[in-house]
Amino acid sequence: MVDTAVVGHLDSPHYLGAVAVGATIFNFLYTGLNFLRMGTTGLAAQALGQSDHDEIRTILMQVTGIALVLGACLLALQWPIGTAAMALINPAPDVATEARTYFDIRIWSAPAALTNFALVGWFIGMHNGRAPLIMMIITNVINIALDFYFVVGLGMTADGVALASVIAEYSGVTVGFLMVAGILRDHPGQWLRGHVIDATKMRRLFAVNANLLVRTMALMFSFGFLTAMSARQGTLILAANAILLNLQYVMSYALDGLANAAEALVGRAVGSGRPAHLRRAISLPMRWSAVIAAGLSALYLIGGWWLIRLLTDLDDVRAAALIYLPWLIVSPIVSVWSFVYDGVYVGATLAAEMRNTMLASTFLVFLPAYFLLEPLLGNHGLWLAFLLFMAARGLTMHWLLPRRLPHP
Numbered sequence: 359m360v361d362t363a364v365v366g367h368l369d370s371p372h373y374l375g376a377v378a379v380g381a382t383i384f385n386f387l388y389t390g391l392n393f394l395r396m397g398t399t400g401l402a403a404q405a406l407g408q409s410d411h412d413e414i415r416t417i418l419m420q421v422t423g424i425a426l427v428l429g430a431c432l433l434a435l436q437w438p439i440g441t442a443a444m445a446l447i448n449p450a451p452d453v454a455t456e457a458r459t460y461f462d463i464r465i466w467s468a469p470a471a472l473t474n475f476a477l478v479g480w481f482i483g484m485h486n487g488r489a490p491l492i493m494m495i496i497t498n499v500i501n502i503a504l505d506f507y508f509v510v511g512l513g514m515t516a517d518g519v520a521l522a523s524v525i526a527e528y529s530g531v532t533v534g535f536l537m538v539a540g541i542l543r544d545h546p547g548q549w550l551r552g553h554v555i556d557a558t559k560m561r562r563l564f565a566v567n568a569n570l571l572v573r574t575m576a577l578m579f580s581f582g583f584l585t586a587m588s589a590r591q592g593t594l595i596l597a598a599n600a601i602l603l604n605l606q607y608v609m610s611y612a613l614d615g616l617a618n619a620a621e622a623l624v625g626r627a628v629g630s631g632r633p634a635h636l637r638r639a640i641s642l643p644m645r646w647s648a649v650i651a652a653g654l655s656a657l658y659l660i661g662g663w664w665l666i667r668l669l670t671d672l673d674d675v676r677a678a679a680l681i682y683l684p685w686l687i688v689s690p691i692v693s694v695w696s697f698v699y700d701g702v703y704v705g706a707t708l709a710a711e712m713r714n715t716m717l718a719s720t721f722l723v724f725l726p727a728y729f730l731l732e733p734l735l736g737n738h739g740l741w742l743a744f745l746l747f748m749a750a751r752g753l754t755m756h757w758l759l760p761r762r763l764p765h766p
Contacts, residue, residue, distance in 0.1 A: 359604045359669070360498075361519040364505045366670035374670060375449060375593050376456030378517045382445045382585040383461055386578040387432065388471050393570030394425050395479035396700075398705040399621045401566065402483025407629020411545045414484070418538070419475040425742030426569075429469030436465045440679070447582070449589045449596070456516045463520035470527040477534040481541070482618045483625060487497030489537045569709035573716040580720050580747055587728070587740055595737055598678035601669050602741075605662070605686045609654050613694055616647040617701030624705025639705070644698050651694035656685045685741035692745050695752025703755060708762055715758060719750035 365373040405413040481489040508518030588599040623639035666679045724747035731739030
């Protein structure tokens with residue numbers, strides 16, 4: 359959000375569009391690999407529920423090793439990834455040049471960003487919400503300070519916000535590893551290297567993560583599709599939708615807090631085999647998520663115009679964003695159920711079911727709705743199709759859950 363705000367106050371909307379395009383690529387890549395966090399949480403929480411401290415260490419070694427290998431792969435494949443992404447999104451030439459500069463710098467954060475996912479997932483599974491909070495505060499404070507230093511102080515543009523992100527990611531992962539040591543001291547156990555490559559354990563890990571990868575790639579396809587279709591409506595709509603997507607991300611991160619709690623609570627309840635604990639682990643985050651969603655809708659209704667002004671001082675972008683703001687006011691109420699059910703499914707390691715509901719919502723709801731509505735309603739049709747997609751995710755998971763958990 360700060361990246362957007364900093365370039366949103368430069369003298370041309372193409373900088374804002376470039377960061378939107380670049381951020382979409384990394385959202386696709388990093389969130390596509392977010393199974394490193396989601397898969398880790400459920401497995402670590404279930405190991406904690408079973409008081410298996412050796413398994414807690416095994417999971418940590420497995421996921422951090424996978425994160426580093428995947429980060430190295432992204433660095434090795436950066437040129438074809440960047441080229442293909444630009445061709446798919448197809449922004450205007452001035453936007454494309456600046457976006458490619460952003461990509462070429464920020465890709466070097468890949469090993470740190472993916473390791474951060476693994477550590478955050480492990481921390482949440484261990485019922486420690488403070489460690490991820492500290493990691494994220496440090497990461498974002500450094501990112502904010504360097505954004506202003508590079509862009510406002512040194513006169514850089516998209517390259518400045520990209521460099522700030524790289525430095526911030528490596529700072530966050532360093533802090534994360536320092537906190538791992540303290541948590542392990544409270545859960546004494548053994549580092550069993552043979553377990554790390556144990557075929558049965560690896561199959562379980564890869565089965566969960568493979569399904570979550572497909573699920574998350576479908577989700578990021580939807581966000582990438584929204585940005586790509588925005589770009590095809592021109593730089594102004596792309597910039598306006600970038601502002602609104604930042605409000606969607608703020609909502610997502612707020613509701614993810616409750617979803618993360620559901621992951622840890624449900625995972626531990628499943629590991630302990632206590633149906634009463636499982637019922638409470640599902641119902642409590644749902645109630646609080648509904649309260650938070652209502653508060654976010656009220657915030658966007660009352661203060662959405664101010665948030666838009668905060669993110670850009672370009673009058674035409676502000677005016678365009680205000681036209682489509684009502685969709686963001688409705689979004690928390692529509693979207694909340696998909697977030698909380700994500701947490702329940704992750705904690706119960708129902709990865710295949712998450713994959714199936716996401717694929718159905720993306721390809722049977724979002725895309726057909728877009729191609730039906732956009733010719734009639736323009737950008738309003740794009741946002742309506744997106745909200746139908748979010749609603750479909752929650753409804754399909756609600757319908758399927760009782761059929762997969764015998765005592766929810």
